[in-house]
Amino acid sequence: MENKAKKNNGFSLFDFLYKYGTLLTIVLLLIFFSIASPRFLTQSNIINILRSISIVTIIAIGITISLSVGGFDLSVGSVASISVAIVISMFVWHEQNAFVSILVALLASLVAGAINAFMIVKVKVQDMLMTLATMFIFQGVALTYTKGAVISQNMVMANGETAPGKISPLFAQLGKVPWIIIIMLVVVLVVHIFLTYTKHGRYMYIIGGNMEAARLSGIPVTKYRVIAYLLSALFAAIGGIILGSRVMTAEINAGAPYLMDAVAAAYIGFSVGGSGKANAIGTLVGAVLIGILQNGLVMLSVPYYAMDIVKGTVLAFALALTYYKKR
Template sequence: MSSKSGDANLSSPKQGKSGFDFFQFLYKYGTIITIVLLIIIFSIANPSFLQMNNIINILRSISIVTIIAIGLTISLSVNGFDLSIGSVASLANAVVISMFVWHSQPTVIAIIVALVCALLVGLLNAFLIVKVRIPDMLLTLATMFVVQGVALTYTRSATISENMIMPDGSYAEGKIPDTFGMIGKVPLIIIIMFVIVILVHIFLTYTKHGRYMYVIGGNQEAARLSGIAVNKYKVLAYVLSALFAAIGGIVLASRVMTAEINAGSSYLMDAVAAAFIGLSVLGAGKPNAFGTFIGAVLIGILANGLVMMSVPYYAMDIVKGAVFASALALTYYKMK
């Protein structure tokens, strides 16, 4: 007993000692420092990197990733994980364009139908995770393939565009409205991204519902014992995750004005990287919208700078993967 007490006394001065903690500093500011260093390096390599047109281009390029990653951030807040977001974005992308091209529907109806389809996926995920108690990563991996298959079946594995040839040999007569096309253009696409980041940051940080989600993510059983409706908030998290994935898919559709095969799947890993990199921004230690945005900025700057330096596209994933691994190593080192 006395030996343990002595050990505790010996360790307490070390714990109480105030000094510079290099790893704590990197944990809080490492991502931001990395962004600054990348800006300096890319600016030296190519002076046009810091031109306003390129900055706008970076913000535009990360808009869709950020929107999709924000949904993933919400699912992470309840200690969940949603791998189906890329497929949901693809589904919403296909549905909204098909509503215009195949069915000649107005913009509001097309967007509502796409969002409803995504919400159904979110509700299915929530039901199977909350009620059937399938582990979230395994379940959303399964629904990722299911939704991806549904999207491919719906589009007949073909790109949907104006004047496309239909199965009966005729040409599609529907047109994509110019008003819908404005969503994916500057400045509206950037404004939508910032509005979503701000709203979700306020929701998670300053409302009781967001705080309840963090409590659930920290200790689900303690949250249940304290009277928090755990299942209700987990359902909400997965529904919102699907909703923001759908918004990302709709914005993508507006940007390219077509529905490409599995268009949203390529955004999955970047969204996951942005959300996890964001855990350590300013020492948050938890999923947060601001950190996710900073993580997306890091990915966007990296991709843009590598392109301007003429780095082959097949080598970019090596660099992005290395940065992602470094961010995760630092994050989880401090979480031990």
């Protein structure tokens, strides 16, 4: 009894690491990179890190919402690719304004989210397998739509003529500082409030914790799972739209490189503050960890072929601290 009381009342190193391991990793990286490179903690570089994680964070927020109901969405990168292709093509090919271009891209993403939701919730295909399949399908749709070409202003069309449209200057501002950072922070704050302080967010967490118990308690499980996949696709599209604004072109499979970083950010976020569940603030912290790591490695001139090894090792360490307590 005495030992048990001591265990409950005393300091536990692993409890501390479980709750604060990710934050500790960030602090250690900040100290290491600031010593290794005096330019690391400059204002311009901090802004550069925040800008670099903005798109990853927005896409990861979509994954976070799907995780909150016990699901998982691997198709977000491909949905982002579709949204980039559509929003830029609306300007360049069809001479539409910013409102119409963005609206069409968002509507297309909701169609993608509805396909995922129908197959997972109604047909009952396992979420990871289904979104893996739709990842390839949506990727193919994006490639087919663009005909495997990069969409940009003044591009040469298939008929030999120059594309008639121009990208709106207003749209171009979305991908620039400070707007890209502001949009990221607003997305994180809105989703944090939604998941933490609203009835609907709490229902999603209950569903993610025990779907059958949620159903028996009267929560419309099907409705909230469908909403989760729609929102996941919607935020992937927002990330894609911001990406299009940032680079002003629609490159082939532009959203694909963001998938794994977004997944890592969402899962690392589970541990922040010991929450043990997907949450928007934790996802932001996870994205910050990834951004600091990538930026620091570039500053240290780490060869690109070794960068994934270092990044994967540090991320594995952060996750080991997070999940040790679950043994």
